[in-house]
Amino acid sequence: MNPVYEKLMNCVASVRAKTDFVPKVAIVLGSGLGDYADSIKVECEVDYSDIEGFPVSTVVGHAGKFIFGYVDDVPVVCMKGRVHFYEGYPISDVVLPTRLMKMLGAEILFLTNASGGVNPSYSAGDFMLITDHIATWAPNPLIGPNIDELGLRFPDMSHIYDEDLQAIISDVAASEGIKLQKGIYAYLTGPSFESPAEIRMFGKLGIDAVGMSTVVEAIAANHMGMKICGISCVCNLAAGLSANPLTHEEVQEAAADAAPKFKTLLTESVKKFGNL
DSSP states (O other), X not given: OOHHHHHHHHHHHHHHTTOOOOOSEEEEEOTTOGGGGXXXXXXXXXXXXXXXTOOOOOSTTOOOEEEEEEETTEEEEEEESOOOGGGTOOHHHHSHHHHHHHHTTOOEEEEEEEEEEOSTTXXXXXXXXXXXXXXXXXOOTTOSSOOTTTOOSSOOOTTOSOHHHHHHHHHHHHHHTOOEEEEEEEEOOOSSOOOHHHHHHHHHXXXXXXXXXXXXXXXXXXXXXXXXXXXXXXXXXXXXXXXXXXXXXXXXXXXXXXXXXXXXXXXXXXXXXXXX
16 A cells, blocks of 8 residues: 555544544634634544644644534534644645545635735735645645545646635625735745745746645645635735845734634635535
């Protein structure tokens, strides 16, 4: 058996030994957004450390557990804390949680993150609906022998972020009076922030926001046939666009300030996802 697939199945068995809960929507909470899990009607919690072979986040502000429960009457699994490639994990471990949530039954993946704004019309605290991404600088999680049990060798990437889910999120934002930008997100490995020269290059490429997560998870989920959507909380202006040096604390603070609107946007969208 492929060792990556074997590890995944061991993780599935570890979770299933603790709960038989079957989610419809999988939610990944980015930096500063972990408190959203407190609003879920919780059925069960599983610590990452209790799952055989599961990677554990080392980043301050990222907790480490799955929350199983309900948003309204929609069954969800919420990933409170994610792992990143820059922490030193192999890329197969970075996407293992996404694959695990799909194996547990999730059909929809709702990705969130904190990002740096490249588009000069963006302000700190804006939300950006991810309409597409650029993965050029990311190690592709599908490199290596294809795991046929998960998906095809050469998955199409024409519609990574589901148009129907995007329409729902846009409608919710409009009805709730929440400003919602729409744009392209680019993944950089980190952990260093980008240089001003890099940000100028990204702007010329049509990139609207940059960050250190999300894209590889979307690739793995698309490979497995999940419907994917994503919202990025623009927590600061990227290097060279602001006179202030960039810090992780600034990112967390801005995300926390935006959390109430994010909670509304996420909750009302997920409730509508339940009808799909």
